Amino acid sequence: MLGGTVWGNSEKQFYTNDAANVFSRDGLLTIQAVTRDPSIAPTGLGLLATSARIKTDTTAYYSALNGTPYGFYEIRAKVPCVRGAWPAIWMMGKTGNWPDRGEVDIMEWFGAYFADQPNQVQSAVHTKNNSGSTALYGKQNVSSMCSDFQRFQLHWTANEIVMGVNGTPTFSYKKPLNASVADWPFDQPAFLLLNVAVGGNLGGTVNVNDLPSMKLQVDYVKVWQAP
Structure with a gap:
């Protein structure tokens, strides 16, 4: 599911x-x-x-996952390590307003911050109590981030969210004791x-000559759930 829209964060693209x-x-x-x-x-x-x-916000998708987000997700992809680019693989809750609905950032690469250290990648969660600049996150270096495909992973259970790359954890968030929906x-x-x-805020300054290199290539998206 996809379509035309202007996004936030002072970004310079129109989605089509x-x-x-x-x-x-x-x-x-x-x-x-594409430069145009x-x-x-x-x-x-x-x-x-x-x-x-692209998003999977469809009735068929929710039905296939039995109405829950719990499971193991793996996306094999190659990210564009280009100054000005802001590629992301992420998730949002089905209903509600942001950030109350929750956001899970499996992979983000920030042209504004990582262009000088391109092998870095970030994973994060956003909640009502921790969002935007106060989001909870972790980073790791992946030596072949810019030269090869990586397996970006998420293990989501009722009590913990763990994200990583190629089997190495980047960030985990456990459900707080007596947590409210705000946490x-x-x-x-x-x-x-x-x-x-x-x-945009995290993509940084754009050189239009670099736009042909701003492409996210995806080999597969897989989701496993326990019986």
Whole structure:
């Protein structure tokens, strides 16, 4: 499920469902930022490009996961390590407003911060009590982050969320004792999102000559659940 929209965070892309921005070829799904005037987007926002954001927010997806978010998720993908890029693989709760609905960031790469240390990757959770600049997160270095595909992983249970890369944990968040929904909104169904943002608060300054390199390549997305 995808479509046209302007996102937040001062980003410089307009998301579309155009074949130039999202396509499947040679067994890979590619999300590609493209240098062009997004004429169908609202004006006056200083947009530089179009890109795509894919999400699994469908009745069929929730039904397949039996109405719960619990399970083991693995996404094998290659991220664009380009200054100005902000690729992400993440999840949000099915219902409610952000951040009350909960956000789980399996993988984020920030062009504004990681361009000088490109092998770094971050995972995080956002809740009503900890969101935005106070989100709870962890980072790790992956030596081949920019040169090869990686397995980005999430193990989500009723009491803990653990995220990592290639079997090495990056960040974990345990359900606090006597937690309220403001600390643990992670019991309702949630959907996956994959996108490449351009610029913005965490993408940083964009050189339009780098846009052809801003592509997220996805080999597979798999979800396992206990019987």
